[in-house]
Amino acid sequence: MAVADIAPSERVRAYTERFRTFLDTEVAELETELARQSAGTASGPKFDEQGRMHPAVWQARREVQRRSAALGLYAPHSGTAAGGGGFDRVEMHHVEEFVYRHSGLGLGLAALAWTEGPNPAIEHCSPAMREQYLAPLMAGKITAAFCNTEIGAGSDVLRMATHATRDGDDWVINGSKGWITNSHFADVLQVVAVTDPGAGTRSLSMFLIDADAPGVSRGADLPTTMADGLTGTLEFRDVRVPAENVVGEVGDGFGLAMSWINWRRLCRGGMCAGWGAWLLERAVDYARQREVGGKPIAAQQAVQHMLADMDADIYQARSTSLVAQAELDVLGPYGTPLHRDAPRLISLVKVINDEAFFRVADTAIQVRGAVGLVQDSPEEKLFRVARNLRIPAGTSEIQRNAIARGLLKATAA
Ligand SMILES: Cc1cc2nc3c(=O)[nH]c(=O)nc-3n(C[C@H](O)[C@H](O)[C@H](O)COP(=O)(O)OP(=O)(O)OC[C@H]3O[C@@H](n4cnc5c(N)ncnc54)[C@H](O)[C@@H]3O)c2cc1C
Structure with a gap:
């Protein structure tokens, strides 16, 4: 492998220049505004009565995400078909290194899609879901949560209990998820559930569920050493979604x-x-x-x-x-x-x-x-x-x- 293979590409250099300008201008202004609100900082937020990130900090992060997306800075890792930059992993290493090096612990970190943003899995969604969730996610208009872990099943993913059963053209989901980042605020939930018990790595499927759908409830914060007010539980009681909400194929979860x-x-x-x-x-x-x-x-x-x-x-x-x-x-x-x-x-x-x-x-x-x-x-x-x-x-x-x-x-x- 030649050094040139792992050097920043021309488009990475262009991206980081634009990101630097965004940090120095718009993000710096938003950070000053946030400091006036006594709500804490992006990395040390105050909390609401349920232990969740202070709404002013959350909103400041959201504003950074929307503006970053409008400038084409939010999702360089996403595929071009989804409207992302289509950067490869070496390019993304350089982008991520730049963003973490120059944002430190500031609001700028929110400008690059993190766990609440578009991700490689959701790109496998149906055309209807592209319009409903993927496009607004790419635009920073909504946020997501990846709901895989359960309090009773972490490392041993295949022992999860949340299940989805077929009912006509719909799926009905029951169970609960724990330690989920952005469970308090997410608009769309990427939920992994058992659809074919005993089928090993084909036993699971991934569903997109509106976080405000009937039967979905959000728990209080599960405070961790991160002290960010972002981690919690989610419950699913007879949550009904149509077949088009399955990501990829049944069994791909x-x-x-x-x-x-x-x-x-x-x-x-x-x-x-x-x-x-x-x-x-x-x-x-x-x-x-x-x-x-x-x-x-x-x-x-x-x-x-x-x-x-x-x-x-x-x-x-x-x-x-x-x-x-x-x-x-x-x-x-x-x-x-x-x-x-x-x-x-x-x-x-x-x-x-x-x-x-x-x-x-x-x-x-x-x-x-x-x-x-x-x-x-x-x-x-x-x-x-x-x-x-x-x-x-x-x-x-x-x-x-x-x-x-x-x-x-x-x-x-
Ligand atoms: C801040 C935070 C944010 C998170 N965000 C999300 C999220 O957004 N979405 C989501 O789905 N999950 C999330 N998680 C959950 C996270 O992925 C799990 O905590 C992690 O996978 C470990 O599972 P566990 O905590 O149940 O530990 P356990 O599986 O109970 O493991 C306990 C200990 O046993 C060891 N162990 C277990 N199995 C084995 C094995 N086979 N071989 C060797 N050692 C083993 C582990 O290494 C560990 O040391 C988050 C967790 C935290 C703390």
């Missing part, structure tokens, strides 16, 4: 859920590289200016080694991401079915980046001493984010299982 999850796994490369570079730059600046015993701590070899360790972690995790994502661009990162060599590469990106970033965030605090522990400072918040990353979209243990499966399959062949 497991593959589609994996394409959503793999999208989030791959985003870890640019995210950890971007935030890692931000933390490292802040650590270098701090070490240069903080004096202890009459000289900057940067003069201490122990502190220099902390900076070097951060750099080593960021460099190796970023390199893994770029090389693996270039390989995945050849194999197809979201295929249903997925190429047999893809799961190992995807899991390598996730586990190496999540674990490297956790060490980086931990060291970033150590370099600053007590100042690093100040609540809601960038270092303290990103330490909590880094701790979180090792669980959603598949735990580190589940990634190791996938890597080992890939190795054992390869040697058996």
